[in-house]
Amino acid sequence: MSKILVIAEHLDGKLNPSTARAVSAAVAVKSEAVDVLVLSDKVGPLAAEAAKIEGVSHVLTIARVENAHPLAAILAPQIAKAAAGYSHVLAPSTTFGKDVAPRVAALLGVAQVSDVMSVEGSHAFKRPIYAGNAIINVEADPSHAVVATIRTASWPAANSGNNSAPIEALNVEMNLPTHTRFVELKQGKSDRPDLQSANKVVSGGRGVGSKENFEIIYKLADKIGAAVGASRAAVDAGYVPNELQVGQTGKIIAPELYVAIGISGAIQHLTGIKDAGTIVAINKDAEAPIFEIADIGLVGDLFKLIPELEQAIG
Template structure:
């Protein structure tokens, strides 16, 4: 078996960098077994390719560096992955916005089923994935000749980013569908860790009452070196931007420490954070569902508890 992993990368003020979720995806590939190849598709991606070549367990890195793949437009990247993927037993990508955008198109072009957001590998053709907002775990077996799979990063411990020495090979194939074009983007600038990569996450919910009150969470997060998230209720109420949303329809996180402030604990939110190693809940409602999953719970007024906690750190 040979497995193709689609590398995910981020573009920030320091240029393009390999996304941490790629290491978790390679870990899932290693559980399946066989040779692991990584595809890096984009423009000006030399540094990303070099980082991919150093990932432990990777045998080969395929590099498609072309303007057609700039910004990873799925209409262009998907045909490339489908063309290359015909020679592989499995195609894996992290269940990020990029992975979710590209792999369904790949599965359609290969005329195979897709298995979404696996959290464990039972065998080369059998996997588990959460359903019903994580309240049930389905075991899925695929007989497809090429198995197209997205990986929930929180389900697999990342492999080492260093220690590998994969061969790097250029890919000449160029696919430009001409059906979409990149217009622009606005990059959110923050000195805090990105949510999905943060070891500590502080999140606020409807109990924060308004967006201005998130200043209490920002102050605490800055002392802890934490990322700041929010529940869907807080985002829908306009307190904060939707890129801060943690939950089934937001970002899936599993930090070492998750502090839920003023969050009731709706199923939608729990699906995005219940795999956190330690969960701390602060809520004045002692009947809030969040306390059922919390390792530590504090029944208190958050506007008193959070400043006291921040002062004590």
């Protein structure tokens, strides 16, 4: 039977929802056990949070001062050592997971499976290629450990609150690399929902016209309690910071509602919203590709349509 180790992603003392999504994928493998590994300098609250996720068998912790910041060069050797005896090591396919998982795979001497979107068997998976235009079947060698990243947009977050998994501290004795050091973390501060986990997202594109005009996107998002996103064209034009970019080279999201405003719908952008529930498109170009996948489309001037929408919402 397989035994799975899920690497917890966290920031500022809280688990990222991507961890619970990775647990859902692990449960789908139908393994003997699904354990979560928490690496931090202060593991207590994080371990307690992870223990509540349904489907988790055990929570393992490695508490070291070097783990205060998620540096892949520091975390990977510890994860590789903790992975002894596990058939699978899973991490969310986020910036964190894409950074640390390849190092873990290299240390274990295996090829990584990326962006798992469905589980077909204990060592068989489906993943997207060609910007999501094709889905391929991947079979990993059952004689080696599987290291994989989980496409979080394709998996629901496992429920939390009804579980109480035991917590065990691991003592990993090793000399860690010193060539990588943490300098600082710069990130945008916002009271809006997190883009990657929000149920509703309002995105703007080049059609919005300017950084100043993007206020109309923020206003609508706040009106309906949504996160704000953007196309790469809007980011490249300097309308918004790059952490709001949605698409192949940005964030892959799966909100229940996605509103695309002034976005033509390049394939790279559509890749990022393939798993969205309802897609609403507003664009003055009736031939824009975004309308081919939109559930609801409005053709017209966004600066006239959005105020009318806000008025209708009340």
